[in-house]
Amino acid sequence: xxxxxxxATGETNGTQPTTTVDVLIIxxxxxxxxxxxxxxxxxxxxxxxxxxxxxxxCGQADGLNARSLEMLDSLGFGDRAWKEANHMIENPDEYxxxxxxxxxxxxxxxxxxxxxxxxxxxxxxxxFLDNIKKYSNDTIKVExxxxxxxxxxxxSKVEDQNAYPVTVKLRxxxxxxxxxxxxxxxxxxxxxxxxNLFQEADEDALIRQTYGRxxxxxxxHAKYVIGCDGARSWTRTTLGFELEGEAxxxxxxxxxxxxxxxxxxxxxxxxxxxATHGSLMIIPRENNLVxxxxxxxxxKPDASGRADRTKITPDFIFNAAKKIIDPYKIDYxxxxxWTAYQIGQRVGTNFxxxxxxxxxxxxxxxxxxxxxxxxxxxxxxxxxxxxKLGLVCRGIAQPNILKTYQSERRRIARDLIDFDNRFARxxxxxxxxxxLDAEGVSMDEFKEAFVQGNMFACGLSVNYGPSNLVLKxxxxxxxxxxxxVAPPSVAMSEAxxxxxxxxxxxxxxxxxxxxxxVLNQSSAQPxxxxxxxxxxxxxxxxxxxxxxxxxxxKERIESFCAKLDxxxxxxxxxxxxxxxxxxxxxxxxxxxxxxxxxxRWDTELLRDFPEVxxxxxxxxxxxxxxxxxxxxxxHEGFGDAYKNYxxxxxxxxxxxxxxxxxxxxxxxxxxxDEVQAYFEGxxxxxxxxxxxxxxxxxxxxxxxxxxxxxxxxxxx
Numbered sequence: 001x002x003x004x005x006x007x008a009t010g011e012t013n014g015t016q017p018t019t020t021v022d023v024l025i026i027x028x029x030x031x032x033x034x035x036x037x038x039x040x041x042x043x044x045x046x047x048x049x050x051x052x053x054x055x056x057x058c059g060q061a062d063g064l065n066a067r068s069l070e071m072l073d074s075l076g077f078g079d080r081a082w083k084e085a086n087h088m089i090e091n092p093d094e095y096x097x098x099x100x101x102x103x104x105x106x107x108x109x110x111x112x113x114x115x116x117x118x119x120x121x122x123x124x125x126x127x128f129l130d131n132i133k134k135y136s137n138d139t140i141k142v143e144x145x146x147x148x149x150x151x152x153x154x155x156s157k158v159e160d161q162n163a164y165p166v167t168v169k170l171r172x173x174x175x176x177x178x179x180x181x182x183x184x185x186x187x188x189x190x191x192x193x194x195x196n197l198f199q200e201a202d203e204d205a206l207i208r209q210t211y212g213r214x215x216x217x218x219x220x221h222a223k224y225v226i227g228c229d230g231a232r233s234w235t236r237t238t239l240g241f242e243l244e245g246e247a248x249x250x251x252x253x254x255x256x257x258x259x260x261x262x263x264x265x266x267x268x269x270x271x272x273x274x275a276t277h278g279s280l281m282i283i284p285r286e287n288n289l290v291x292x293x294x295x296x297x298x299x300k301p302d303a304s305g306r307a308d309r310t311k312i313t314p315d316f317i318f319n320a321a322k323k324i325i326d327p328y329k330i331d332y333x334x335x336x337x338w339t340a341y342q343i344g345q346r347v348g349t350n351f352x353x354x355x356x357x358x359x360x361x362x363x364x365x366x367x368x369x370x371x372x373x374x375x376x377x378x379x380x381x382x383x384x385x386x387x388k389l390g391l392v393c394r395g396i397a398q399p400n401i402l403k404t405y406q407s408e409r410r411r412i413a414r415d416l417i418d419f420d421n422r423f424a425r426x427x428x429x430x431x432x433x434x435x436l437d438a439e440g441v442s443m444d445e446f447k448e449a450f451v452q453g454n455m456f457a458c459g460l461s462v463n464y465g466p467s468n469l470v471l472k473x474x475x476x477x478x479x480x481x482x483x484x485v486a487p488p489s490v491a492m493s494e495a496x497x498x499x500x501x502x503x504x505x506x507x508x509x510x511x512x513x514x515x516x517x518v519l520n521q522s523s524a525q526p527x528x529x530x531x532x533x534x535x536x537x538x539x540x541x542x543x544x545x546x547x548x549x550x551x552x553x554k555e556r557i558e559s560f561c562a563k564l565d566x567x568x569x570x571x572x573x574x575x576x577x578x579x580x581x582x583x584x585x586x587x588x589x590x591x592x593x594x595x596x597x598x599x600r601w602d603t604e605l606l607r608d609f610p611e612v613x614x615x616x617x618x619x620x621x622x623x624x625x626x627x628x629x630x631x632x633x634x635h636e637g638f639g640d641a642y643k644n645y646x647x648x649x650x651x652x653x654x655x656x657x658x659x660x661x662x663x664x665x666x667x668x669x670x671x672x673d674e675v676q677a678y679f680e681g682x683x684x685x686x687x688x689x690x691x692x693x694x695x696x697x698x699x700x701x702x703x704x705x706x707x708x709x710x711x712x713x714x715x716x
Contacts, residue, residue: 016217020164021045022393024220026235027228028142031361031378033128035226036142037075038386040135042537044393047220048140049170051147051206053178067459067512068376071383074535074661077127124375145178146170149207149217151225151238151357158354161392161399164221166356171210171217203234224389225357228382233363239353243366245346245417253294253317253340256285261330266290277323289336294321296340312340345417351406358385358405365413367420376459377416381409387537387659391683396574396589400486401469401682407480408464414481464510464662468681471656471665471674472509473497489681490665490674503653504544504666505646512661513542517639518595518628522605526633529595529641532625533661538591539683541675544642545596546652548608553650560654560669561610563676564592570679571612573686589683593626597642597649600631 023039025032028050039046072078132140149169157165210216227235236243259266265282267290272280278295285291294317314335322330348364361378385405391397465479466472468486473494476485492500501509515530533540543560546553564571574589594613596603605614605627614623630641630649642649654671656664656678667674679685 018219020221022223024222024225030375031382032228034379034382040132042390046140049143049146053145065376065459145173166222166225168220227359231362231366241350243346251296251299255292255338256336257332258334263328274324280324314338347413355402403485404467407485410481489677500667509663516641516644521627522624526636540657542655543594544647544652547650548596548598556669561612563672565612568688595628597630600629
């Protein structure tokens with residue numbers, strides 16, 4: 001058997017139990033539970049393990065950017081996070097003798113309906129776990145005190161979609177063994193066991209302790225494994241992959257406190273640059289907590305690159321903060337958590353092995369936490385990966401789409417490191433004394449970087465390159481991370497792409513679909529359109545129908561819908577169940593949504609729109625939730641969606657949207673062949689012979705056979 005990976009040796013306590021799963025997730029932090037949330041929705045047999053014996057109760061990540069909040073909303077619990085979070089509205093930048101240099105909005109206006117917020121990571125994880133329980137019928141639970149001992153990939157089976165080529169041996173720890181070690185000598189909880197200043201891998205020692213106990217081992221055969229096990233990733237090390245980059249000599253402390261201070265901007269995110277004592281960043285949190293990031297200028301790494309850890313205590317860190325904030329005073333009674341770290345910027349050499357074992361989050365990128373990107377980028381990695389893995393595992397999508405995970409996300413990780421390098425330098429540098437001070441940081445430069453960086457920090461600048469999932473011109477490897485992906489299914493010149501993109505200037509191909517208010521045609525209920533793109537594994541074809549009352553436009557719409565309704569179309573061939581007709585669209589892998597620009601009062605759903613746009617199902621009747629209008633709400637004003645999306649109100653256009661809300665293609669209503677080619681290039685469609693769409697071929701699974709297009713979508 002050809003294998004990749006390593007095996008530990010030791011007592012096996014007899015025959016170990018053996019189980020099979022579709023997906024094994026190693027690590028239950030933000031990346032791992034995001035992956036588990038997708039697996040719950042896709043109906044896959046999944047296990048998620050974590051070597052620690054408890055969830056996060058304090059500290060760790062706390063920032064939610066606008067894109068992450070949009071993702072949580074698509075999963076169904078964004079409102080819970082939004083209600084509990086502290087919303088960061090503006091940034092007053094501070095420096096020198098502490099004078100306010102400017103105020104800028106924390107989230108650039110108009111980019112998203114949501115703003116950057118802060119909320120304790122433990123609460124965010126709780127929302128995820130509740131959601132996973134709901135969608136998995138409580139079958140997916142975090143198994144704590146469990147760590148992997150070995151991982152092997154049978155390369156002879158990686159091309160077989162019915163096989164379980166990854167074998168992972170697990171070990172079960174006692175409660176005491178699984179408890180994270182507190183290293184700081186303080187009564188307050190610290191996060192030093194995760195810090196790169198105190199990195200000492202303990203997996204081997206923990207595994208050895210289990211050898212003398214019966215019933216501590218298990219062998220798992222998996223179709224796929226996702227390693228979300230942090231910066232010291234066991235999964236990455238086992239695969240022989242590395243993080244490229246280096247550590248800086250900048251060391252920072254972190255404290256979560258309820259401050260007593262006369263500093264006027266303590267409830268705003270702001271940066272203070274001291275001429276001699278370093279820099280301080282203030283992040284307001286929920287429940288009157290404030291997170292302080294404090295530069296420790298008095299601690300320097302030695303020749304080996306390590307700092308003197310004996311100096312790093314809560315008192316030492318807080319005294320540094322008091323020097324920076326002087327002449328203002330600050331004190332506290334309650335410290336919720338603290339840690340310290342050395343800034344290091346690294347990116348993984350590989351994000352997957354054979355498209356069977358994937359790495360996500362801190363396992364493949366590390367950086368400073370001041371930009372608030374750690375949890376956000378980690379969740380966004382698995383938001384990108386989860387639906388792809390789910391559709392491939394269910395036999396619905398072609399396996400080659402999994403190559404786009406590394407191509408898309410490794411490039412984003414590199415962009416993050418470039419951004420973080422500049423951001424960290426600006427935060428850690430002293431302010432310039434004058435225009436001739438080349439070594440100091442110009443406050444104008446700092447403000448410019450802060451404003452420009454906000455677009456990236458909000459998570460809204462992501463722009464994926466061409467592949468069979470994004471129809472764009474240009475070299476896919478150059479626009480990705482350099483790795484090969486399946487090319488776009490439609491050849492497109494730069495001129496042709498520019499012409500098509502001009503049809504919807506506010507919906508850039510490769511970027512996430514922005515949200516503006518529209519009204520339900522039947523009920524007049526206002527919706528943020530992004531809320532009609534939930535994370536349920538479905539692609540969407542959004543038909544901007546334009547002026548439905550124009551005879552010429554109505555003819556165009558009817559022609560497009562006739563092709564959509566034809567037996568050989570992707571819509572027929574991607575139907576997954578029900579009565580088998582195209583009107584069973586509630587259970588289709590592809591959903592058709594319509595936004596028109598005529599007056600709602602003059603328009604009727606059943607009269608003015610072809611049936612394929614509002615399909616009928618015997619169990620539920622007509623679909624009243626698929627046709628929307630860009631019109632004035634009685635109570636919530638006018639979203640002006642067509643204008644904001646840059647779409648012509650007469651002629652409209654067609655947009656393909658991926659399950660993760662990223663735009664895959666824009667074109668004319670006459671370009672149906674390109675829409676068809678897109679889905680033929682990424683989905684496993686039913687065979688079409690003699691004018692009849694045949695049934696899909698069944699594939700095996702641990703729970704018995706399932707149809708290759710058998711994904712069960714929620715009725716909404």
